[in-house]
Amino acid sequence: MYTVRRVAMHELSDFVAVLTLPERHASILAYVEHMFSQGAMRPEWCFLVEKEGEALGRAAFWTLPGKDVPSDIVLLDPPWEDDACGDQLWQDLLLMCKQLGAEQLGYVLDTPAMAPQWQESGPTRQTFLKKKGFHLQRETSRFEWKSDEPRSQEANGGILFRSLSEVGEASFIDAIMRGSASTLDRQIAQERADLGPYLQAKEIFHDLQSMSYEAHWWELAYTPENELIGFVMPTKSPTFATIGYIGVLPEFRGRGYVDVLLNRGVISLVQSGERYIRADTDLHNEPMANSFLRAGFHRFAQRSEYRVRF
Template sequence: MTLIRSARPHELPALVEYPDDPERNAATRGYLDGLLETKCTRPEWCLVAEDGEGRLVGSVVLWTLPGHEVPYAFVLFEAPAGETGVGPALLDAAARTARELGAQELEHVLDSPAQAPQFQREPERRGELLRGSGFRVLRDGRRFGLRVPAELPADDPRLTFRSLTDLGPAPFVDLLEALLAKTSDARLAAEVRTRGARRAAEQLFEQTAELEHEPGWWEIGHDADGTPAVISLPARNPSVHVIGFVGVAPAHRGKGYATSAVIRGTRVLAAHGATEIRGDCDAANTAMAKAFTRAGYENFADRLEFGMAL
């Protein structure tokens, strides 16, 4: 019989360990230790599956951004391939616990190929477990990364950038509303259908603002005719600097400005000490994928984003 329970103090931050996989064990221990330190999770949010002999055979850890008290995602989901009931039981316990803590939805990202710190091996099986427990794919994404070189491309001379410090938030939300009305991003398009372009823009701005950033980092690039052409919202999440969001106004698409916006965000982050930067986009957004590549980024993984209403 399998028991799902909170991890005990002596089981943190190791949780499930694999004797033949020291790289994975070290990476995930370090990852969970960091999550506990930054309060992206709490000990009572770390759930484990214990078999009839007292061994830990699975785990799932609820996650949130620093400063938040309600989880909205989970990480470090581990379920043995040979025990068909363990995975669904862990997912059910995670959803139930998140709901009791006030969450209205729960998300999880599945990266392929497997890599540090979560090493999500057997992505097909993991996806089947998620779908079988009621999760649906919100976005088929592509992940990009850059180790910041000594020299970066120059800013696009066609654009004049002004920051959030100078402009205030209103022009940023206005530009987001305009570009979200014609977006290739599945998640954002779904938000527009549900909430309307204005509320979706406000929500995107608010959610991105929860990431660590300085007002001076966030900018709108204006075309030579004075109209707003691109938006750049670089930031830092709990583990790495990110191109939080970039977008091009519909009237200015087809000019190569997406690449210009990625380069601008990269330069801003590099000027503030970033040595590695990550970014992502929807698989259907081929223009954005090309922009990352042209700005020097490498597509190092694919990412399925799953979600379920609680």
């Protein structure tokens, strides 16, 4: 008989060791402890599945800092060869998640496997997720930028920038709403269709507000004639600095404005002390991918984003 139970703080070493090579323990433990400090994970959200006292698998819940309801599942590692054990782990996790008030859960799968989750057995994980009702929502290319060199402003052709402090929340939500029109990002397009342009833009804005940022980092770009061009909203997630959201209005696309906005976002993060930035873009959004490459980012992984609603 399998038992799923919460992990006590003194058992974290046992938790990170389950189904994991010894040389990877330190990276997973550092990740878990950092997530605790950021408020994205909690000790009571970490679980072991056992049989007769032997730990066979593990999983944990994750959410944006400051929120009390899990939004995702991480460190999902049941014994893949034991379907019954995996089923028991999922059933108990689902029950606990519902008790915490969640109505859905996400899961992201990165290829190739890397720290801190080390998601080996990608095809097996995909099969497990599909059997549990998860649906593939989005596939992205992942990019990262690393440098110890200062980043300089480039000529911007007379573009005017105004920060969140200057224009206010309503102007940013309006910019997001307009910039998300005819997007190449499939998930954003679907959410826009489901929620409506305004509610979706408002949700994006407030989700990004739950991360760490400074108001002067978030900027709207205008022509000298005061026409809105686009926006950039860099943030710091619980694990890395990122270009939280960036967009150019449809009527201004194809003119190189995205490169100017991306450079502004990178400079804001670099000036705050960041030397390592990550960002994702939909596999079909080649214009954005090319902008990252021009800005000195390199593609390091592919991510599949899954979600189940219950």
